[in-house]
Amino acid sequence: MRLYSKEKIQQVIQLNSKVITEVESAFTALQTKKVTMPPIMRIDIPASNGEVDIKSAYVEGYDSFAVKLSSGFFNNPKLGLPSANGMMILIDTTTGEPKAVLADNGLLTDIRTAAAGAVAAKHLSREDSRTVGIIGTGSQAKYQLEALTNVRPIDQVFVYGRNPERALQYKALIEKTFDLRVDVKETPSEAVSNSDVIITTTPATEPVLKAEWLHAGQHVTAMGSDAQHKQELENDVIKKADLVVCDVKEQSMMLGELRTVSNKEILDQVHELGEITSGQKPGRSNDQQLTICDLTGTGVQDTQIARYAWELLNSKEDDSNE
Amino acid sequence: MRLYSKEKIQQVIQLNSKVITEVESAFTALQTKKVTMPPIMRIDIPASNGEVDIKSAYVEGYDSFAVKLSSGFFNNPKLGLPSANGMMILIDTTTGEPKAVLADNGLLTDIRTAAAGAVAAKHLSREDSRTVGIIGTGSQAKYQLEALTNVRPIDQVFVYGRNPERALQYKALIEKTFDLRVDVKETPSEAVSNSDVIITTTPATEPVLKAEWLHAGQHVTAMGSDAQHKQELENDVIKKADLVVCDVKEQSMMLGELRTVSNKEILDQVHELGEITSGQKPGRSNDQQLTICDLTGTGVQDTQIARYAWELLNSKEDDSNE
Structure with missing residues (x-):
């Protein structure tokens, strides 16, 4: 060994x-x-x-x-x-x-987590996605972006973080490392509303993403929640989405964004990411769908x-x- | 690291x-x-x-x-x-x-498992125990014996194994390594009936120790069963015992010798080994008790x-x- x-x-x-x-x-x-x-x-x-x-x-x-x-x-x-x-x-x-x-x-773990985000974006975001809004400034904010650029022609990043100084550090790091423009936004809604892809990567225990900021054609990957006390998406985000996907349904219902969803009809329509990657279920089927993917992390x-x-x-x- | x-x-x-x-x-x-x-x-x-x-x-x-x-x-x-x-x-x-x-x-694991057997024997076997009957000839048959000699003045070993050749190999190994006499027995009852301490260390899925072979004053440590399909002791062994001890009750009821015991009165009287080592409950209190300890292994x-x-x-x- x-x-x-x-x-x-x-x-x-x-x-x-x-x-x-x-x-x-x-x-x-x-x-x-x-x-x-x-x-x-x-x-x-x-x-x-x-x-x-x-x-x-x-x-x-x-x-x-x-x-x-x-x-x-x-x-x-x-x-x-x-x-x-x-x-x-x-x-x-x-x-x-x-x-x-x-x-x-x-x-x-950082790499496989970010790669899962890219797999979700590859199957669920519009192919011509150029802009990404990122809520959170930790290490996954960098890794998720790096992974995403492998599957979508991203050239503009909007970032929001609770701590403005860390958001500026993030901008500096990304612009130094990649050929990307980063704008720091003062509110999460500004980071979200003009983005083709949205990534939430926070340890939030209260929702950081509201349904009213979202519109047709966007894709959201929520990868922060992995415990019973965490939540990044307002319940209405799931309700508003045309297609909701997660990595493992049972786990997302325990530790992820499906934890607070009680509507059985919505839960029944949730796909697992592997159903899409294996071709058993379709991913995004038109440019107007609002798609969501919740990632909790799997063995x-x-x-x-x-x-x-x-x-x-x-x-x-x-x-x-x- | x-x-x-x-x-x-x-x-x-x-x-x-x-x-x-x-x-x-x-x-x-x-x-x-x-x-x-x-x-x-x-x-x-x-x-x-x-x-x-x-x-x-x-x-x-x-x-x-x-x-x-x-x-x-x-x-x-x-x-x-x-x-x-x-x-x-x-x-x-x-x-x-x-x-x-x-x-x-x-x-x-071999050492801590055998040491647990010695802890059980220290608190539950007669202090003057000189003979030990071992059912099983695997590595724990050696380790358990070695541990036991640290707490009791053992000088005679009776061993039974399904495979007579391995029992002879065991005899040779023990007599070479320790100052002990080992007799290979042709039936488990012969290994058990004249022993002060009995150790069962088999992966048996059917009982290998019968109540009728046991008598007052003996102590039995059963350390083989650690899974739902394993069992070393006939149910009547538990019934016949004056004092039944295990490492973790919940675990023994799932994976150990208590798994097949349904009598609530008997289960209520089972002590955990730590209750005895900590002085909360008494161990052996006289030379006439038949005592049992079931070890499933703990983190x-x-x-x-x-x-x-x-x-x-x-x-x-x-x-x-x-």
């Missing part, structure tokens, strides 16, 4: 169209293959304002699967440390032997990205042995 | 009275401290006749806790590989940072042994730096 550091992993993996295709195939597998995905194991450490989550998924026929530990300790910033930590352990499905510990410190994405990272790490070692 | 191999861990930890005291304190903590111990996460890989279990426990006030992966892949022996694999990840409870990966390959043992192993590994490094 090998231990790979974040630095090693960073050298081999990029947030490119190949990674997005990998994550897309994970969603397809979720619908077309037999997948064992146990409920998330969660350990809360209230004294440190922390939590550790453990996720896993086995896809029948795959020769390995991942177990992921990820943590958020929200007193860390005061200690000068990042709040997130994490690692993935890749296990051989023939023998149970651990093949590798990927001490990626959350990098692979099958972790298994896919861990397998892919390990493949890249191995092929790099093969190269250097030549 | 450091990765420690089984070889490194083996150099620092022994199955001695210190380890047994550590595991005893884990059971006490389970009763006297606030412990977060989520249900076991289990992933089955039927195609390989395999399973991966994930356990964890956080004890309030501890500065670290463990997440354990353990697997059993029962086609492995045909491939010339051991069926068990495993590792523990020790996580800092202040920051969530992984402190160490203990790639112990099941060694620490808090893993947290305790991982913390202890890490402490030993660190103090060894400190030594070598001097």
Whole structure:
């Protein structure tokens, strides 16, 4: 068994169209293959304002699967440390032997989460989407944008963050890193109303996106809520949408934006992203639809990205042995 | 974060009275401290006749806790590989940072499981116990015996295994390693009837121990059943016992020997081992009691042994730096 550091992993993996295709195939597998995905194991450490989550998924026929530990300790910033930590352990499905510990410190989660956003945008946003409105200024605000540019011809970003200084830092970072123009907006409605694609990436516990700001033809990816106390979308957003999609319905109803939806008719019409990537259900079918995708994060994405990272790490070692 | 191999861990930890005291304190903590111990996460890989279990426990006030992966892949022996694999990840409870990966390959589980047997024997068997009957010839048959000799003056072992050849191998191994006499018995009843302490350590799915073989003064530790399809003790064994103890009642009722017990009166009288180690309930109170302890394995043992192993590994490094 090998231990790979974040630095090693960073050298081999990029947030490119190949990674997005990998994550897309994970969603397809979720619908077309037999997948064992146990409920998330969660350990809360209230004294440190922390939590550790453990996720896993086995896809029948795959020769390995991942177990992921990820943590958020929200007193860390005061200690000068990042709040997130994490690692993935890749296990051989023939023998149970651990093949590798990927001490990626959350990098692979960031990548697979952003890639899922791109998969949603690829199937649900208008093909000519040029503008994106982002609510939130954290690390996913950057990763989601980077992933989106792989599937849509984005050239203009509108960003809103509660903390104006962090929004300006975000603008500086994006304009330095990518060939994109970023306008910081003073209200979320301004970031939303003129955007083809909207991404909410906040830890909000009260809705940050209102239905009245939305109009025909837009696509919204909400990826912030992944716990019972979180919510980014006003209920009316779901009601107003023509097409509502999520990664895993059961999970979205427990931890995501479907948690507060009680209308059975609406719930019955929600598609899972894998139904669309596999072709079982249509994605966007015209330019007038308002589409929504709620992402809560799934173990099958972790298994896919861990397998892919390990493949890249191995092929790099093969190269250097030549 | 450091990765420690089984070889490194083996150099620092022994199955001695210190380890047994550590595991005893884990059971006490389970009763006297606030412990977060989520249900076991289990992933089955039927195609390989395999399973991966994930356990964890956080004890309030501890500065670290463990997440354990353990697997059993029962086609492995045909491939010339051991069926068990495993590792523990020790996580800092202040920051969530992984402190160490203990790639112990099941060694620490073997040690903490056997140590729990010794804790049970210390509180439940007669102090003058000299003879032990062991049903089963696997690795725990050795570890349980080794642990027991730390707490009781054992000098005679009776062993029964379904496979006579493996029973002879066990005899040879034990007599070579310890100052003990081992008699291989042809029936389980012969191994049981003249023993002060009885240990069942099998993956049996049908009872291997009958009530009619037992008599006053004996103590039985059943540590084989840890899944819904396993059972080592005939129901009448529980009925006949004067004192029934288990590690975690809820778990034993799901995965252990209490699973098939429906008599509420009997269930109400079952003690948890931590109630006895903490002094809340009495252990054996006279030489005539027939006592039973069912062990299914708990995350808090893993947290305790991982913390202890890490402490030993660190103090060894400190030594070598001097």
